[in-house]
Amino acid sequence: MENADFRPELRTVNVTRYVTPLREGGSLPAIAEADDDFLYVLKFRGAGQGVKALIAELIGCEIARLLGFRVPELVFANLDTAFGRSEPDEEIQDLLKASVGLNLALHYLSGAITFDPVVTRLDEQLASRIVWLDALLTNVDRTPRNTNMLVWHKELWLIDHGASLYFHHSWDNWQEMSLRPFTQIKDHVLLPLATQIEQADADFKAILTNERIRSIVDLIPLSWLGNEEPEARRDVYYEFLIRRIAASEVFVKEVQHARAATV
Structure with a gap:
């Protein structure tokens, strides 16, 4: 890491x-x-x-x-x-x-079972880290109805991030969207346990350097990016992510606000 x-x-x-x-x-x-x-x-x-x-x-x-x-x-x-x-x-x-x-x-994780927060209790550090990740990615799909987490060999695995980064369904205002709070975090299955969100923020911002984000974004095949300026479109993903990481206090405060409303 x-x-x-x-x-x-x-x-x-x-x-x-x-x-x-x-x-x-x-x-x-x-x-x-x-x-x-x-x-x-x-x-x-x-x-x-x-x-x-x-x-x-x-x-x-x-x-x-x-x-x-x-x-x-x-x-x-x-x-x-x-x-x-x-x-x-x-x-x-x-x-x-x-x-x-x-x-x-x-x-394929053969034999894995869907994570159930009633059956499997997560510690608050891990829960906070997952909430931070999903607030960064604007992942709308980690709710009590559909947790998109599995328990396999008694360990928690994260799956299905396809509903993340929904800014790319409309490219017009991606700069603005990169700096927005993520209000849907109020529906996150682990929000009540996210007591250590500020520590998660500090730890993860140190890891997610611009160079590392670039190396991940560069994995996107050009054939997935359309025929018009695919390299430029790939750059938008990079810029969106580094802007959002730099302004993480915006979505961290939204997590704290949403959690305060539930307790």
């Missing part, structure tokens, strides 16, 4: 077998097997939010990993044009056809 030479890398695998759809949500992720013989949760570029959800997943997952959270290994997953031709489900076949090329996949 303190490695100054931090250089994230993602392996690329080829998808060889579609195993089963995961019906949670509207994007129809699936369990699939790759040519390394591992099972993955495959996120498709042809799904509802398209490559933007994959970009959010990539950035969110790799920032979480840098900060020391447990996250499944993330890989680029290549889908061949011939893949899925024999799939009998028409909706799935359309999804596979629309997803030819580079997709994103997470190592």
